[in-house]
């Protein structure tokens with residue numbers, strides 16, 4: 001697909017928000033837009049009382065994007081109020097006690113977080129999970145990124161998880177990693193209104209009703225930012241620590257700092273920062289350039305007293321590997337790019353953290 005993000009935004013600017021009278025982009029309704037060869041997806045954050053009015057705009061946006069030749073368009077509407085109907089998850093959403101609860105069989109939980117979207121948090125999670133599996137660890141990966149669940153694609157997993165007893169959910173497995181994703185519970189092209197309580201219910205079901213089996217470590221790929229999902233994870237589970245991914249740009253770092261502050265307030269140890277897209281390595285000639293600047297994350301880590309776990313280069317192979325369903329750690333395990341992720345995994349194991 002040769003349609004760019006810019007093209008998509010231009011089309012969305014032609015769709016009117018019936019509430020404010022502005023276009024969807026100007027009205028700030030378009031969030032977490034992703035445009036790639038798999039199609040276009042974004043989230044519309046709306047006032048739940050206006051859901052039915054905005055459905056027309058959502059449908060118009062979807063139709064217009066499909067009219068541009070984009071085959072797969074997914075527009076999710078999110079809101080924050082009581083939900084009339086839960087998602088398609090089966091089973092009973094047991095009310096949880098206020099305090100943290102252990103997930104049966106799961107020895108450790110590590111959250112992978114970022115202050116900002118698109119910095120490579122899911123890429124890091126997928127490569128870290130497969131790198132830990134390559135070291136012989138029993139690894140689970142929970143994709144809790146509701147705004148853009150990408151682990152099914154990155155780990156090459158398709159199909160819907162089964163729930164034979166209607167109470168527990170059987171996770172999927174690939175590349176030695178046991179995986180569950182909110183993205184597998186919704187149909188592609190399906191518009192879902194993720195309301196706050198519903199989202200929290202779904203997250204708790206993913207954590208406690210999935211048959212994870214015996215795991216040395218469960219990696220949780222969080223949505224960007226500092227919202228309900230982060231809070232729920234920290235408050236309801238024995239979260240051992242968080243890894244924060246940032247690119248070197250100031251704005252990403254500023255957001256990363258907010259994320260770190262949040263985890264500190266929630267008493268979650270920060271295992272370290274990862275600078276992603278640290279330096280660009282040309283896949284043709286190997287020339288190295290610091291497109292987004294360099295060293296910012298290292299400086300920030302020092303200032304905040306948290307370790308810098310790694311600097312991951314921006315390299316075409318990292319993207320194509322993830323898009324192809326086999327992270328670079330699996331598809332080119334001996335490449336220097338894969339070695340960076342394998343180094344993080346070895347360090348976490350050596351420190352008893354994974």
Ligand SMILES: Nc1ncnc2c1ncn2[C@@H]1O[C@H](COP(=O)(O)OP(=O)(O)OP(=O)(O)O)[C@@H](O)[C@H]1O
Pocket residue numbers: 032114116117118119120121122123124145147148150223224276277312313314315316317318319320322323
């Ligand atoms: N080091 C890298 N080199 C090349 N491409 C990368 C790298 N890291 C991430 N990417 C690409 O950048 C895009 C965004 O990455 P990713 O989906 O991992 O980000 P994210 O932080 O999880 O985003 P979001 O949470 O907003 O969905 C993807 O297409 C991914 O393949």
